[in-house]
Amino acid sequence: MIRVFxxxxxxxxxxxVxxxxxxxxLYLAARARQATDRINEALHALMHAAMAAMIWNLAPAALLAQIGVLAAAALWFTLQAIARPEYKLLCTGAQGRITCAYHAATMAAAALMLTMMNTPTTGPGTTTSGTGTTATGTTGMGTTGMPHMKMGSMDMGSMPMNHHTTTAGTGAGNPLTSLFTHQGAPALILAILFGAAAITFTTLLLRRQPTTGQAKHHTKHNNRTKHALEATGAATMALMFATMTA
Structure with missing residues (x-):
């Protein structure tokens, strides 16, 4: 696979993008009249900023904070999706609940992407020593079996990860490392799911909706803008997960 980054x-x-x-x-958050809408739009802006930072491997010291914020955002949208109908400021109606559930999944996927990109992986051809994990057929010590990924101008494959030492096949008792030993499969599944979501939102964007009156025309314009944002975000997520499958 071509590493597009x-x-x-x-x-x-x-x-x-x-x-x-x-x-x-952020513009939508500033114009929103309800506090819930302002929070939702601000969280989307933070997610896009975190994804842009992923491309260039920026702010590695704030990795845990980024994952924590995205996980909290996923929980926030989940709570909105399952809230009782009496809470009118949260997601109401079948379409609103589905939208909030999708946004919860998007936030969780972004947090997972950050975790996968910063978790060392080991493959069948890796061994461990007292200094670190070294891939079979390579020289040098203190490296891991992490896929050689370049994000922008940053070489992910050359980043020192000496504090993670694992044994191939066992994960050295670390369940997190064992979970992402073979991260290609979950990355491929998520790439397909977000690719399907991008196609769905693009179809909704291109679908003609007859409207009459200025109010309905304004609603149609807002819906098309939302569909365009969702399609762009889903396509970007699909592309970024696709680069992690190899």
């Missing part, structure tokens, strides 16, 4: 033009294009979408969510 090794191509600077692709990295800059994705960064521009994510930055534009994040800025628009």
């Amino acid at each position: 090794e191509i600077p033009a692709v990295s800059w294009a994705l960064t521009a 994510l930055s534009t979408a994040g800025a628009y969510h």
Whole structure:
């Protein structure tokens, strides 16, 4: 598979898309009249900023904080999706609940992506020593079996990860490392799911909806804008997960 993030033009294009979408969510948050809508749009803006930072491996010191915020956002949208109908400020109606459930899944997937990209993996051809994990057929010590990924101009494969030492096949008792030993399968599943979501939102965006009156025209415009944002976000998530399958 071609690692698209090794191509600077692709990295800059994705960064521009994510930055534009994040800025628009901030704009929507500033214009929102209800506190719930402001929080939701602000969380979407934060997610887009975190995804843009992933491309260039920025702010590694704030990794746990980013994962924590995204996980909290996933819980927030989940609570909205399952809230009782009496709470009118939260997700109401079947369509609203489905939307909130999808946003919860998106936030959780972004947190998972951060975790997968920063968790060392081991493969069948790796062994461990007292200094670190070394891939079979390579020289040097203190490296891991983490896939050689370049995000923008940062070489992920050359980052020192000496504090994670695992044994191939066992995970050295670390369940988190064992979970992501073979991260290609879950990444492929998520890439397919978000690819399907991107197609769905694009179909909704292109579908003609007859409207009459200025109010309905304004509603149609807002829906098309939301569908465009959702399609862009889903396509970006699908592409980023696809680069992690190899």
